[in-house]
Amino acid sequence: MNTTTPLFSGRVGFAVGTGRNGTHFLAEVLGNEPGVAASHERNPLNETFHRYCQWYKLPVDHAGYLQTKEQEIRQDLAQHRFSFEASAHLSLSICQLYERFGAKFLLLTRSPERVINSYVVKGWYTEPFVQQNPRLALGYQQQELFHRFLGRIAPQGEKFEQWNKMTRIGKLAWYWSALHKAILEQFAHIPTSHWRVEKLETFKYEQYISATQFLGIEASLSASKYNAIVKRRPASFNEVPTIADWNQKEIAEFEAEVGHMASKLGYEYQVDQLPIPPHKPISLLSRLKVALKNRRQL
Numbered sequence: 001m002n003t004t005t006p007l008f009s010g011r012v013g014f015a016v017g018t019g020r021n022g023t024h025f026l027a028e029v030l031g032n033e034p035g036v037a038a039s040h041e042r043n044p045l046n047e048t049f050h051r052y053c054q055w056y057k058l059p060v061d062h063a064g065y066l067q068t069k070e071q072e073i074r075q076d077l078a079q080h081r082f083s084f085e086a087s088a089h090l091s092l093s094i095c096q097l098y099e100r101f102g103a104k105f106l107l108l109t110r111s112p113e114r115v116i117n118s119y120v121v122k123g124w125y126t127e128p129f130v131q132q133n134p135r136l137a138l139g140y141q142q143q144e145l146f147h148r149f150l151g152r153i154a155p156q157g158e159k160f161e162q163w164n165k166m167t168r169i170g171k172l173a174w175y176w177s178a179l180h181k182a183i184l185e186q187f188a189h190i191p192t193s194h195w196r197v198e199k200l201e202t203f204k205y206e207q208y209i210s211a212t213q214f215l216g217i218e219a220s221l222s223a224s225k226y227n228a229i230v231k232r233r234p235a236s237f238n239e240v241p242t243i244a245d246w247n248q249k250e251i252a253e254f255e256a257e258v259g260h261m262a263s264k265l266g267y268e269y270q271v272d273q274l275p276i277p278p279h280k281p282i283s284l285l286s287r288l289k290v291a292l293k294n295r296r297q298l
Contacts, residue, residue, distance in 0.1 A: 004102030012073055012083050012101040013215040018179050019088035020118040021110040022200040027086040028234045032221050037076035038084045047089035048150035054092035055153045056137035066100050082217050089151060091179055094186040098194060104215050107183055110200040111267050112258040113274060116172040117241045124152060125171040134160035169246060170253025177261040242277045
């Protein structure tokens with residue numbers, strides 16, 4: 001049931017997805033629209049705690065999460081006509097955000113191999129998880145920041161045992177598919193007028209204008225400025241591994257885990273059919289830079 005306060009009607013939107021899928025880019029682009037307050041993952045602890053509870057189906061009340069989000073949105077709307085947040089952390093909170101704010105949602109998708117390789121650099125799933133009873137919600141796993149543990153979900157039950165023995169590529173392939181599946185299941189419970197799927201690979205200026213119209217934003221950003229932001233590639237890593245770096249076990253796990261969802265979203269997943277970028281080994285210096293950057297980031 002939509003219980004939207006008139007203040008929020010037609011004035012709230014979110015971009016969701018797996019992460020490493022263009023949410024930072026979209027927040028920066030919309031931040032250049034004069035009537036839009038745009039943010040990216042602005043409250044990681046609040047958002048990942050709700051994400052954790054939603055994923056593991058824990059009986060936690062939503063009121064505190066939503067009240068915090070409402071305070072943030074009210075601050076946006078005090079100075080702007082539209083409040084927009086792009087955050088993968090929100091990807092399991094869609095129904096609650098729709099009911100509270102009547103929000104519209106953009107799911108930005110990106111090819112699985114590129115999302116996965118980017119997350120490898122970011123440091124996801126570097127060590128096996130420790131879990132005695134895989135039927136229960138995952139207990140704390142050591143991370144530099146607590147919200148990183150909350151956000152890095154794992155399967156439950158028999159799948160956990162199989163997943164925990166996978167390569168990092170296989171684990172991330174499972175994540176790419178599982179999160180998209182969960183998002184699409186939530187979309188099935190809100191009106192089709194309030195959600196939309198866009199591929200990052202084809203999200204050119206014309207698609208951007210169409211997306212702003214869907215959200216209810218009157219865009220004024222020029223094509224040249226949009227393309228300049230595209231060229232700058234906000235939040236991208238300089239050196240990322242490619243499918244040319246994968247071994248046969250990683251390839252097999254990738255294809256098995258992403259196949260169904262990749263086909264559903266219109267992506268090629270057979271590795272021998274994917275374009276292979278020029279092989280560019282990651283230098284030790286670059287690895288150290290990424291490690292230092294990760295320590296300073298969310």
